[in-house]
Amino acid sequence: MPATKDRAGRGRAMPRPFTLWREVLTAYAAPALTAGAAAVATGQRDLAVAAVTSIAGTSAVVAFLVGAWLRNGGRPRRWTTDLPRAAVAVALVVVAAGAAALLGWCAARWLPAHPLVPAGVRPERLRIDLPVSAALATAVITLRWRSAVGHGARPPLNPPGKRGHPMIVVMGATGATGNALLHSLLALGAPVRALTRTPHRPIPGVTDAHRPALEVRYADAADPGSLRTAFEGASRLFLAMANGPAQVELETRAIDIAAEAGVGHVVKISAPAAEPDSPVAVSRGHHAVEEHLRGLGTGHTVLRPYAFMQNLLRLAPAVAEGVILGAMGGAPCNYVDCRDIGDVAAAVLTGPDTAGGTHVLTGPEAVSHPELARRLSLLTGHRIRYVDLAPDELRDHLVRRAQMPAWLADHVTEIQQLAVARPEYPTGDVARILGRPPRALDAFLREHRDRFRR
């Protein structure tokens, strides 16, 4: 299927994402510079002092308070997105300016008598500076936020699809987690739109019996027009994307386009240690995407699974040769079954009570790799050893012998080092969301015993 042309976006600039700290910085800098310039031009010393203190300070504080209130932790209040944006701005301006006027009036009354107020400062300015700064900051931040989360009235979080359910779009439907989710959703009878760059190819596990509830569509995150078409009429999005050098850019763009299309909730697959200074480069990328999602104001849930049990199937050739290599020593590793990730994502996408927050998804136990080798030996009936390498040796082996691209070999090595630094003990997140324990490693290995046989 040919790539869809970018029609919807032609001639219309995408709104700049709403990142609170940047908005607050702007709310400080803009009045400080304009009022400061006016003070210099007119030679008013008290205006120059006020420009960088009460005027810009009030503006920044109000922008922070109103911006955080509007975002509401990624789950905006319905009326703030449904009413016309001018009405929301006016309502908030009246409240913010009223509160600031009261504060300014009290300060102007009591500060002149205060011994710490330096000579030359005119506290009576506060009666005007505070409400005016608060009103301007509130108007600007409200309009900025609304332009970032979407134009006009936003659809409710759970608008009915064809069969009374919300339409859920699954990106990465041919991948490990997206495919598991697809089957969880189909089992629940929820209408699903599965996205892939190759819709002519069969999607694993999908049969004609699934067709009534399933749409398969072409979409490539590198082709914005295809995403706009794919997100039309959707209320929720599952976002999983293969690791790679362009992952952050592709995911960020998909999130922006989803917000623009009125998608009310995004479930993003992230990774453990998604932190700005994470030792794992891919996790730093996930952190950047998570931050972008949080800043946008769209409802969202972040799932941070540990390594997938399904990854172990790639060890089959090594298991057949009797040697598993790694650089984790005896560090406990926690594998989670992709089917549990799919079930959790399906619960989040179909049930309003489970949506929101960040969840670290694990299996029920952490197992060291020497122990994994012992269990595989018992399972297969032949001896399998775990051989521990230095991180550089492992990386070298992955590049030279396993022919991995360098970035992927780095990723595997970094992940293993992370497991050494931060042992992967189970969290209760899967059980809390699903009301049942996560699938066990031994059950997974038994289920796939034939794959590990010589």
Ligand SMILES: NC(=O)c1ccc[n+]([C@@H]2O[C@H](COP(=O)([O-])OP(=O)(O)OC[C@H]3O[C@@H](n4cnc5c(N)ncnc54)[C@H](OP(=O)(O)O)[C@@H]3O)[C@@H](O)[C@H]2O)c1
């Ligand atoms: N593997 C692990 O143990 C592990 C652990 C924790 C977190 N994670 C995270 O999980 C994520 C990967 O999830 P996964 O394993 O489910 O994915 P995956 O099996 O690697 O599948 C990747 C999916 O991404 C889609 N994709 C790739 N490029 C695309 C593009 N340009 N536009 C649209 N779709 C694209 C592919 O769809 P098509 O080819 O059909 O288009 C495919 O379905 C990664 O971000 C990784 O960091 C992985």
